Amino acid sequence: MGVFSTAGGTEPTGHEQVVFCSDQQSGLRAIIAIYSTALGPALGGTRFYPYANEEDAIHDVLELSRGMAYKNAMAGLDLGGGKAVIWGDPDRDKSEPLLRAYGRFVESLGGRYYTACDVGTYVQDMDMVARETRFVTGRSEAHGGAGDSSVLTAYGVFQGMRAAAEHRWGSPSLAGRRVGIAGLGKVGKHLTRHLLSDGAQVVATDVSQRAFEWARETYPQVDLVDDVTALITSDIDVYAPCALGGALNDDTVPVLRATVVAGAANNQLAHPGVEKLLDERGVLYAPDYVINSGGVIQVADEIEGFNFERAKLRAGKIYDTTRQILLLAQEEGVPPAVAADRMADRRMAEVGRLRTIRLRHER
Ligand SMILES: NC(=O)c1ccc[n+]([C@@H]2O[C@H](COP(=O)([O-])OP(=O)(O)OC[C@H]3O[C@@H](n4cnc5c(N)ncnc54)[C@H](O)[C@@H]3O)[C@@H](O)[C@H]2O)c1
Incomplete structure (x- = not known):
């Protein structure tokens, strides 16, 4: 695989820029x-992750950065899409010099890329x-940050x-519906609270006894x-994947x-074509990256100086x-996943085009 083409293929990946950063002393x-x-x-x-090899790290960062462009576009943000990976074991390799070296590389891009938390x-x-x-x-929060992003992720x-309920049943209320949540983690817990206060019945599973x-x-x-099999084969109206x-x-x-499927997990569709299977079975799928964008909305708000109410208002627009x-x-x-990609592509093209209107200071 090369940087200018996808794995094994010759199609360009479409990325603007890929930067390799190395600091031997900090690792x-x-x-x-x-x-x-x-x-x-x-x-x-x-993402700080012990990839098996460099190729896996490249593949992941290319996929994840493209996903962020679509997520940010549909979240209505004035932000493009990027992502970074640090190749290593976070428990073993993370150190002050390593993180600060990484910070200097981010700074060197002059604001073309803003970073945030991810796995690790x-x-x-x-x-x-x-x-x-x-x-x-x-x-x-002590440093002016937005804090735990799962709050607005769950709200979104x-x-x-x-x-999705409105589209399927004609009313946006979940009252009386049975909603199955897979994963009672940070997001799943907040989601449970929202659903119960709306009058839904919640059935849930997790792999953790806690x-x-x-x-x-x-x-x-x-x-x-x-387990998840018991959950999805039970009598539920809505399935909310909130784990992996x-x-x-x-x-x-x-x-x-x-x-109806509407949940927080990223990349819920295991492979291209699953969106069609859902459609054929009459299952309404609310695209993951659209409805789980409350978290990125929360952290993006920090760029302006964090204001929870403003961020919540924006996350409310996910409806x-x-x-x-x-x-x-x-x-x-077409399946909703395809419609979402089309809308995101359109916004990137239409709003992106405005940059061709030359301003006085641009030569
Ligand atoms: N936290 C955010 O702001 C945010 C934003 C966007 C997307 N997401 C996505 O939402 C999902 C949940 O995020 P989170 O922050 O709540 O993570 P989390 O790690 O706090 O919770 C995940 C939960 O899923 C459980 N789990 C793992 N495997 C499982 C399985 N096979 N069956 C049932 N439960 C299982 C874990 O025990 C844990 O309780 C992730 O896919 C994450 O990428 C999170």
């Missing part, structure tokens, strides 16, 4: 990928990175689910089942009882965006 090996700056500086988190990086890491660069979000997922204990103590009215990616695949889609996508999908006879 930093990072790759920053900028997919698009059509809408503004590229925003996306830093946390708010305190972003506080450290911020000692070397201005172009960082997702810092701790709930809004997306309401829009999550079960939390549910028994906090919300005894939640039904708990052993690939939840919708050749094994799960055929046995799904829910007729309207999801409705528009579901209507477009219906009109154009």
Whole structure:
């Protein structure tokens, strides 16, 4: 695989810029990928992960940065899409010099890329990175940061689910509906609260006993089942994947009882074509990157100086965006995932084109 083509192919990946960053003394090996700056500086988190090899790291950063461009475009942000990976074991390799070296590389891009947290990086890491660069979000509240992004992620997922319910049943209320949540983590817990206060019945599962204990103590009215298979084959109206990616695949889609899927997990469709399987089975799928964008909306707000109410207002718009996508999908006879990609492409092209209107200071 080369940087200018996809794995094994000759098609260009479409990325604007891919930067390899190395600092031997601290052990930093990072790759920053900028997919698009059509809408503004590229925003996306830093994944710290022990990839098996360099090729896997490149593949991941190229895929993730493209995903961020679509997510940010549909979130209505004036931000493009980018992502970074640090190749290493976060438990073993993370250090002050490594994070600060990384911060200097982010700074060297002059604001073309803003970083944030992702798998393996946390708010305190972003506080450290911020000692070397201005172009960082997702810092701790003590440092003017937005704090835990799962708060608005869950709120946005709930809004997306309401829009899907409206499209399917004619009312945005989840009252009386049975919603199955797979994964009672940071997002799943907040989502449970929103659903119960709307009058929904919640059935949930997790692989962690602590999550079960939390549910028994906090919300005894939640039904708990052993695993995801038991959840998706039970009598639920809505399935909310809130754990790992690939939840919708050749094994799960055929046995799904829910007729709406709306959850927080990234990359829910295991491979291209699953969106068609869902459509054929009459399952309405609210595209993951559209309805889980509350978190990026929360951290993006930090760039202006964090204001929770402003960020919440923006995350609330996920309801309207999801409705528009579901209507477009219906009109154009395509699955909602395809309609979402089309809308994002259109916004990047239309708003991006405005940059061709030359300003006085541009020569
Ligand atoms: N936190 C955010 O702001 C945010 C934003 C966008 C997308 N997401 C995505 O949403 C999902 C949940 O994020 P989170 O922050 O709540 O993560 P988390 O790690 O806090 O929670 C995930 C939960 O899923 C459980 N889990 C793992 N494997 C499982 C399985 N096979 N079956 C059932 N449960 C399982 C874990 O035990 C954990 O309780 C992830 O896919 C994440 O990428 C999160």
